[in-house]
Amino acid sequence: xxxxxxxxxxxxxxxxxxYILDQRLRAxxxxxxxxxxDEWTExxxxxxxxxxxxxxxxxKFMEELFKPQELYSKKALRTVYDRLAHASIxxxxxxxxxxxxxxxxxxxxxxxxxxxxxKDVLLVTFNHLDAIKGLIxxxxxxxxxxxxxxxxLTDIYGGLSAGEFQLIRQTLLIFFQDLHIRVSIxxxxxxxxxxxxxxxxxxxxxPWGTEVPGLIRTFNSKGEEVKKTEFKHGGNYVAALKEGSxxxxxxxxxxxxxxxxxxxxxxxTHMSAASKNLASQTQESIVPNPLAKEELNLLARLxxxxxxQKPSGPEPGFRLNLFTTDEEEEQAALTRPEELSYEVINxxxxxxxxxxxxxxxxxxxxxxxxxxxxxxxxxxxxxxxMDEL
Amino acid sequence: MFRRERSIPLRGSAAALCNNLxxxxxxxxxxxxxxxxxxxxxxxxxxxxEGAPLAQRQLHAKEGAGVSPPLIxxxxxxxxPFRVLLVLTSHRGIQMYExxxxxMVYWHALDxxxxxxxxxxxxxxxxxxxxxxxxxTWSGRVLVFDIPTKGPNIVLSEELARHQTPITDxxxxxxxxxxxxxxxxxxxxxxxxxxxxxxxKFKLLTQIPGFGAPCSSVQLWQGxxxxxxxxxxxxxxEASTGTLHVxxxxxxxAVCALDLAPEVGKLLSAAEDTFIHIWKLSRNPExxxxxxxxxxxxxxxxxxxxxxxxxxxxGSSFAVTGYDLAxxxxxxxx
Numbered sequence: 001x002x003x004x005x006x007x008x009x010x011x012x013x014x015x016x017x018x019y020i021l022d023q024r025l026r027a028x029x030x031x032x033x034x035x036x037x038d039e040w041t042e043x044x045x046x047x048x049x050x051x052x053x054x055x056x057x058x059x060k061f062m063e064e065l066f067k068p069q070e071l072y073s074k075k076a077l078r079t080v081y082d083r084l085a086h087a088s089i090x091x092x093x094x095x096x097x098x099x100x101x102x103x104x105x106x107x108x109x110x111x112x113x114x115x116x117x118x119k120d121v122l123l124v125t126f127n128h129l130d131a132i133k134g135l136i137x138x139x140x141x142x143x144x145x146x147x148x149x150x151x152x153l154t155d156i157y158g159g160l161s162a163g164e165f166q167l168i169r170q171t172l173l174i175f176f177q178d179l180h181i182r183v184s185i186x187x188x189x190x191x192x193x194x195x196x197x198x199x200x201x202x203x204x205x206x207p208w209g210t211e212v213p214g215l216i217r218t219f220n221s222k223g224e225e226v227k228k229t230e231f232k233h234g235g236n237y238v239a240a241l242k243e244g245s246x247x248x249x250x251x252x253x254x255x256x257x258x259x260x261x262x263x264x265x266x267x268x269t270h271m272s273a274a275s276k277n278l279a280s281q282t283q284e285s286i287v288p289n290p291l292a293k294e295e296l297n298l299l300a301r302l303x304x305x306x307x308x309q310k311p312s313g314p315e316p317g318f319r320l321n322l323f324t325t326d327e328e329e330e331q332a333a334l335t336r337p338e339e340l341s342y343e344v345i346n347x348x349x350x351x352x353x354x355x356x357x358x359x360x361x362x363x364x365x366x367x368x369x370x371x372x373x374x375x376x377x378x379x380x381x382x383x384x385x386m387d388e389l
Numbered sequence: 390m391f392r393r394e395r396s397i398p399l400r401g402s403a404a405a406l407c408n409n410l411x412x413x414x415x416x417x418x419x420x421x422x423x424x425x426x427x428x429x430x431x432x433x434x435x436x437x438x439e440g441a442p443l444a445q446r447q448l449h450a451k452e453g454a455g456v457s458p459p460l461i462x463x464x465x466x467x468x469x470p471f472r473v474l475l476v477l478t479s480h481r482g483i484q485m486y487e488x489x490x491x492x493m494v495y496w497h498a499l500d501x502x503x504x505x506x507x508x509x510x511x512x513x514x515x516x517x518x519x520x521x522x523x524x525x526t527w528s529g530r531v532l533v534f535d536i537p538t539k540g541p542n543i544v545l546s547e548e549l550a551r552h553q554t555p556i557t558d559x560x561x562x563x564x565x566x567x568x569x570x571x572x573x574x575x576x577x578x579x580x581x582x583x584x585x586x587x588x589x590k591f592k593l594l595t596q597i598p599g600f601g602a603p604c605s606s607v608q609l610w611q612g613x614x615x616x617x618x619x620x621x622x623x624x625x626x627e628a629s630t631g632t633l634h635v636x637x638x639x640x641x642x643a644v645c646a647l648d649l650a651p652e653v654g655k656l657l658s659a660a661e662d663t664f665i666h667i668w669k670l671s672r673n674p675e676x677x678x679x680x681x682x683x684x685x686x687x688x689x690x691x692x693x694x695x696x697x698x699x700x701x702x703x704g705s706s707f708a709v710t711g712y713d714l715a716x717x718x719x720x721x722x723x
Contacts, residue, residue, distance in 0.1 A: 163578025173405035231683035
């Protein structure tokens with residue numbers, strides 16, 4: 001499919017990840033003076049956000065990301081986010097990381113599906129970037145990195161045709177096919193049905209460039225309109241008000257991609273019931289793809305290699321829980337349905353930051369010459385390797 | 390009026406492609422064949438009149454050279470004078486099978502030579518024209534294959550090089566006999582339509598320019614070109630001249646499929662806005678110009694439709710597929 005899809009996928013999923021982490025960190029916020037050594041403060045939250053954002057928008061990483069390439073598999077992409085989430089002092093258990101990724105993917109799936117025009121996925125991306133800039137605290141360097149990415153997006157996507165955006169949209173939807181995890185906030189807002197499918201309203205403004213359905217115009221051979229009749233379309237649409245802006249600053253008009261979480265609207269998921277079509281979910285990536293492992297190396301390696309400077313010595317356990325209690329998190333890990341397993345071997349990042357750097361260095365030097373390792377899973381050889389270290 | 394009939398379950402959900410449903414009615418055997426693309430595989434199944442599934446088969450895109458597992462872009466039955474072929478297009482090439490999908494009779498690998506790094510390479514757009522099968526490609530080229538009455542001796546007879554952007558769909562109708570009557574229409578991502586007369590050398594009769602929206606689906610009936618666009622419009626043109634005669638604001642999202650019931654001149658349009666509409670095409674008895682009348686609208690709630698076809702030549706029943714939906718929905722008139 002389209003070879004220009006990965007940057008959009010990465011940036012939008014990354015944006016959703018930041019919204020969720022920001023909300024959870026705020027929810028677990030303790031005022032600085034009252035906090036114990038292992039509790040989150042406002043200062044910690046800002047630091048985590050800055051660390052992750054600056055890793056995400058690292059120039060070398062962006063350069064690699066924007067190269068025309070095939071989409072990663074869901075598992076390969078998940079590993080990149082594992083690394084990204086751990087680019088700071090924050091730690092997430094497997095269950096929390098699973099939940100985080102579930103929420104990120106369902107949110108972006110929703111946004112892609114609901115985009116009025118295929119090109120509007122660019123507006124969604126800009127909404128995420130606008131919000132990301134708001135999350136950056138006192139760092140003109142990181143702000144500049146994000147603006148640079150804006151410019152790159154405009155350069156590459158600004159001139160694409162409607163047909164090319166249609167292909168990008170189809171590529172994204174194929175990536176999200178068969179994901180039906182129910183998200184509490186979506187169920188409450190009635191944008192998702194209890195069977196996990198999103199509501200597609202047959203009302204509201206039509207996309208920019210589309211007319212409100214209902215009119216049949218007939219022309220003669222000279223091109224003059226000779227008849228105008230109406231038909232009942234069945235929907236309840238109105239004309240589009242204005243086109244969203246693709247400038248660095250501007251009114252995007254579209255709300256998709258803006259932050260839907262707040263401290264009062266917490267982040268929760270329900271695991272969907274076992275899908276009837278297990279076969280469809282295992283269809284993906286039947287053939288192990290050696291070059292995909294190479295790419296997995298590259299992006300994941302780039303993130304791993306960006307060691308955030310941490311004070312020497314063991315860090316206190318700054319663990320973030322995506323669930324309300326530790327017990328809930330444990331329970332979620334035990335009861336996660338088999339078919340929703342990402343099969344990612346958890347990077348049990350220890351509190352010793354020296355070991356972390358060493359792992360990253362080793363992974364960076366790793367070459368895929370050793371084919372004798374177990375090759376059953378697709379693209380997981382690298383992670384299997386780490387497990388054995 | 391139409392009523393919902395029993396759905397036919399699919400092994401895998403339908404992919405978010407356009408024209409993602411092919412139907413081959415076999416009235417003499419009281420069977421209907423259905424074909425749906427899931428992703429790297431496509432599913433063929435046959436069903437009895439009430440919708441009970443009888444047999445099913447999965448086909449996969451042939452690997453060929455390349456990095457990732459190839460995705461299928463379209464599956465379509467081509468009804469030729471002496472045989473029916475099942476054609477499957479993917480990101481690697483074109484596969485042709487006997488109509489039940491049991492035997493692959495021909496494989497054509499796409500030549501990605503001219504593609505820049507940024508362009509996706511694939512084949513898409515399949516139609517039978519006389520004893521030819523036309524298949525579109527990412528570059529805009531349309532490959533014309535000469536099909537023998539039986540056997541695998543299929544030959545690439547011509548490459549039509551008019552389009553500059555990826556082909557989306559191809560439509561044909563039986564040749565009318567005279568020399569210059571159009572029987573093939575090709576459509577592409579820029580909205581450009583090319584009208585041809587098939588033969589040992591295809592002849593371009595006219596071109597209809599795009600207007601900024603991709604033409605996702607096209608049909609041809611009695612010299613009328615029906616085209617569905619990414620901005621929700623359905624347009625009807627005079628094939629011989631390329632003149633626009635009817636413009637319908639038919640849908641609120643991109644049109645993803647058009648189909649025709651040739652016996653009665655019924656046109657079906659389906660779009661990502663969850664709606665299907667049925668239209669009656671005709672020619673005004675006085676002026677001979679094209680007219681259209683809306684017959685019926687159907688909503689499939691919360692479903693981004695990706696394929697729709699009439700299940701019989703008289704248009705009394707139709708089937709629909711939707712993105713993420715693991716069943717074929719069926720409707721028949723009351």
